[in-house]
Amino acid sequence: MDNKEKIDAIIAKYKGKPGATIPLLQEVQEVEGYLKRETMSYVSGGSGIKIADIYGVATFYSMFRLKPQGRHIIRVCKGTACHVSGAQTIFHAVQGYLNLTDDQDTTEDAKYTLVEVACLGCCSLAPVMMVDEDTHGKLTPDSVGKILDRYK
Amino acid sequence: MEIKVGLASCGLAAGAGEIYDAIQKYLSEKDIDVALKKTACIGMCFAEPIFEVTTDDGKNITYGRVTPEDVPQIIDSCLKNEPLLEKAILSPDFDCPENENLRSQNRIVLRNAGHIDPENIDEYLENDGYKALEKVIKTMNQEEVIKVIKDSGLRGRGGAGFSTGLKWQFAFQNASDKKYVICNADEGDPGAFMDKGILEGDPHSVIEGMLICAFAIGADEGYVYCRAEYPLAVRHLKKAIADATERGIIGKNIMGTDFSFDLHIKQGAGAFVCGEETALIASIEGKRGMPNLRPPFPAKSGLWAKPTNNNNVETYANIAWIILNGVEEFRKFGLDTCPGTKAFALTGKIRNSGLIEVPMGTPLRKVIYGVGGGMRFDKPFKAVQLGGPSGGCIPEHLLDTPVEYESIMKTGAIFGSGGMVVMDTDTCMVDIARFFLNFTQNESCGKCTFCRVGTKRMLEILNRIVIGEGKMEDLDTLEKLAHQIIDTSLCGLGKSAPNPVLTTIKYFRDEYIAHIVDKRCPAGVCTALLKYTIDAAKCIGCTACARKCPVDAINGIVKQVHVIDQDKCIKCGACYEACRFDAVIKV
Numbered sequence: 124m125d126n127k128e129k130i131d132a133i134i135a136k137y138k139g140k141p142g143a144t145i146p147l148l149q150e151v152q153e154v155e156g157y158l159k160r161e162t163m164s165y166v167s168g169g170s171g172i173k174i175a176d177i178y179g180v181a182t183f184y185s186m187f188r189l190k191p192q193g194r195h196i197i198r199v200c201k202g203t204a205c206h207v208s209g210a211q212t213i214f215h216a217v218q219g220y221l222n223l224t225d226d227q228d229t230t231e232d233a234k235y236t237l238v239e240v241a242c243l244g245c246c247s248l249a250p251v252m253m254v255d256e257d258t259h260g261k262l263t264p265d266s267v268g269k270i271l272d273r274y275k
Numbered sequence: 276m277e278i279k280v281g282l283a284s285c286g287l288a289a290g291a292g293e294i295y296d297a298i299q300k301y302l303s304e305k306d307i308d309v310a311l312k313k314t315a316c317i318g319m320c321f322a323e324p325i326f327e328v329t330t331d332d333g334k335n336i337t338y339g340r341v342t343p344e345d346v347p348q349i350i351d352s353c354l355k356n357e358p359l360l361e362k363a364i365l366s367p368d369f370d371c372p373e374n375e376n377l378r379s380q381n382r383i384v385l386r387n388a389g390h391i392d393p394e395n396i397d398e399y400l401e402n403d404g405y406k407a408l409e410k411v412i413k414t415m416n417q418e419e420v421i422k423v424i425k426d427s428g429l430r431g432r433g434g435a436g437f438s439t440g441l442k443w444q445f446a447f448q449n450a451s452d453k454k455y456v457i458c459n460a461d462e463g464d465p466g467a468f469m470d471k472g473i474l475e476g477d478p479h480s481v482i483e484g485m486l487i488c489a490f491a492i493g494a495d496e497g498y499v500y501c502r503a504e505y506p507l508a509v510r511h512l513k514k515a516i517a518d519a520t521e522r523g524i525i526g527k528n529i530m531g532t533d534f535s536f537d538l539h540i541k542q543g544a545g546a547f548v549c550g551e552e553t554a555l556i557a558s559i560e561g562k563r564g565m566p567n568l569r570p571p572f573p574a575k576s577g578l579w580a581k582p583t584n585n586n587n588v589e590t591y592a593n594i595a596w597i598i599l600n601g602v603e604e605f606r607k608f609g610l611d612t613c614p615g616t617k618a619f620a621l622t623g624k625i626r627n628s629g630l631i632e633v634p635m636g637t638p639l640r641k642v643i644y645g646v647g648g649g650m651r652f653d654k655p656f657k658a659v660q661l662g663g664p665s666g667g668c669i670p671e672h673l674l675d676t677p678v679e680y681e682s683i684m685k686t687g688a689i690f691g692s693g694g695m696v697v698m699d700t701d702t703c704m705v706d707i708a709r710f711f712l713n714f715t716q717n718e719s720c721g722k723c724t725f726c727r728v729g730t731k732r733m734l735e736i737l738n739r740i741v742i743g744e745g746k747m748e749d750l751d752t753l754e755k756l757a758h759q760i761i762d763t764s765l766c767g768l769g770k771s772a773p774n775p776v777l778t779t780i781k782y783f784r785d786e787y788i789a790h791i792v793d794k795r796c797p798a799g800v801c802t803a804l805l806k807y808t809i810d811a812a813k814c815i816g817c818t819a820c821a822r823k824c825p826v827d828a829i830n831g832i833v834k835q836v837h838v839i840d841q842d843k844c845i846k847c848g849a850c851y852e853a854c855r856f857d858a859v860i861k862v
């Protein structure tokens with residue numbers, strides 16, 4: 124396993140603590156980018172949390188990813204205000220810009236992952252997307268490309 | 276002179292970071308001695324980026340929609356005590372366009388947001404911060420605190436509207452060696468950002484409210500359950516907790532008394548249902564966030580089966596104000612049955628979109644056309660959506676409904692947590708119903724069959740209607756399923772998921788019929804029912820549309836009428852936007 128030391132440290136930090144499953148998996152995901160099957164088994168063995176509980180939590184919450192993700196995460200807001208301001212067009216524009224098909228969420232060069240998000244709470248700037256931790260508002264289909272180019 | 280830049284997440288998204296840098300650069304280049312400070316959101320998101328100047332002669336001006344190029348001129352003019360007013364939006368000293376906007380609001384929970392630096396505990400302390408806590412733990416007993424909150428008539432701002440004081444009393448009365456206080460900051464409704472505004476702008480007010488609650492019910496540990504989609508709110512909250520701990524406001528023997536309290540942050544992991552209190556508790560316990568049957572209520576058996584009080588961000592943000600100003604002052608705002616104020620996230624096709632706070636009972640019309648400044652475009656008002664995916668669409672003829680729990684409930688919508696999305700005639704009500712149902716369908720935890728399967732069947736029907744394959748009997752099926760889901764779901768998600776469909780069928784039945792019978796979308800939104808054509812009389816052959824078309828569906832040569840190939844057209848609307856001669860028609 125690639126990140127054994129880091130993951131062991133995370134397990135040690137949370138082992139035996141009540142309610143640890145979610146923050147533990149969040150930290151593991153931060154290290155590995157997503158939750159690998161073998162990592163989940165390893166975490167289960169190390170922490171004593173049943174693998175069924177780990178998998179149950181990992182599949183319940185949308186922030187946990189079971190597939191590899193790109194270096195930059197693009198979250199296109201699909202909240203109400205964005206929806207009525209053309210979020211769908213923005214989503215298609217990003218998809219087009221990254222050459223992603225409907226069943227793909229990560230570019231082949233593993234640079235970007237595109238996901239939808241329920242609401243980023245910047246409704247006054249709709250339509251909005253978040254790239255990593257930066258929020259960009261008042262998007263147009265033409266402006267998304269220029270913004271994405273800034274993330275190498 | 277002092278300058279404050281609004282650096283909340285919407286300000287940052289609008290470019291406030293660049294404004295801050297430009298000001299800093301100009302000040303250092305010219306060696307100007309001015310205090311440059313950070314603050315959060317004053318709520319006027321429509322005018323971001325925003326900064327506020329206090330001149331040496333004590334005048335105060337807020338500038339909006341500024342660009343880095345505006346910075347030198349504005350600063351120079353303010354240094355001369357002759358502030359430029361061209362981009363001024365707010366000022367107590369000058370006549371500015373948004374003065375009335377702020378004057379028509381009453382700010383309790385947003386009292387500090389956009390005025391103080393949320394990352395600086397001293398600024399909170401200077402504004403009466405933690406004085407209410409000191410008063411409570413040094414001069415009052417638990418029953419007295421609960422009585423004040425009960426008498427104030429404060430009702431839960433998360434949407435259900437239950438008496439906060441009563442809730443505290445239940446948790447107080449259930450004796451236990453351990454109790455918890457939880458703050459629900461899992462603001463999941465799309466179109467709602469009141470709690471984000473409070474957490475980013477004034478995190479200490481929430482912490483103070485939680486501390487007072489903990490003292491009142493006898494708890495010594497608490498959690499803020501915050502949405503992971505709000506990284507800035509989490510950062511400000513973390514800083515606030517660390518600073519308060521360092522000052523002895525959180526921790527052992529607070530302010531030298533016997534009262535101790537520890538506070539943790541739990542970040543959500545993306546599940547809307549976790550806004551429901553039993554699901555939220557399950558999530559803090561590290562489980563899948565699925566709701567449980569109540570009773571027992573959390574006040575009796577909550578987090579780790581201990582008595583737990585759970586309120587939302589806005590509710591806690593009211594507490595310190597009530598303690599300091601008294602029940603009578605609080606009851607001056609709002610209605611007898613529902614005192615105080617309410618923060619709303621006003622968005623959609625409204626001119627002044629942003630975060631506002633008005634007295635309970637203010638008529639919707641006053642919110643939209645007063646504080647909200649009316650419609651943003653020249654299209655007429657169609658509906659206002661309240662309560663997010665659990666709420667409904669309220670039409671024009673009900674705009675005199677006061678914003679208050681029971682009156683809104685009567686319309687078929689719910690009061691909700693404060694999201695208010697204004698829609699004009701360009702919004703399709705069937706599409707909106709489908710949008711919300713798609714959301715709740717995705718977010719249903721799957722525990723109750725009708726919520727899990729029933730919403731799916733309803734969504735399938737709506738998906739058929741928007742592509743023109745609906746049948747009239749679908750409307751009856753939708754209504755029947757809706758009532759079954761409401762009757763048989765355990766938690767609020769299922770019980771309210773059909774509301775958007777029911778209210779749109781109730782108030783906009785014509786629109787459903789247009790989709791089903793006439794195969795037409797009156798708002799021109801449902802793409803399957805749309806067709807773009809070019810008006811030969813208006814087309815001058817400028818080729819703008821053809822150049823914009825992503826699928827090369829537009830044929831024609833320069834200076835000749837263009838034609839859209841309907842087989843190739845994906846109905847993206849790019850040509851419609853591109854044409855400067857109104858020659859592209861949407862039918």
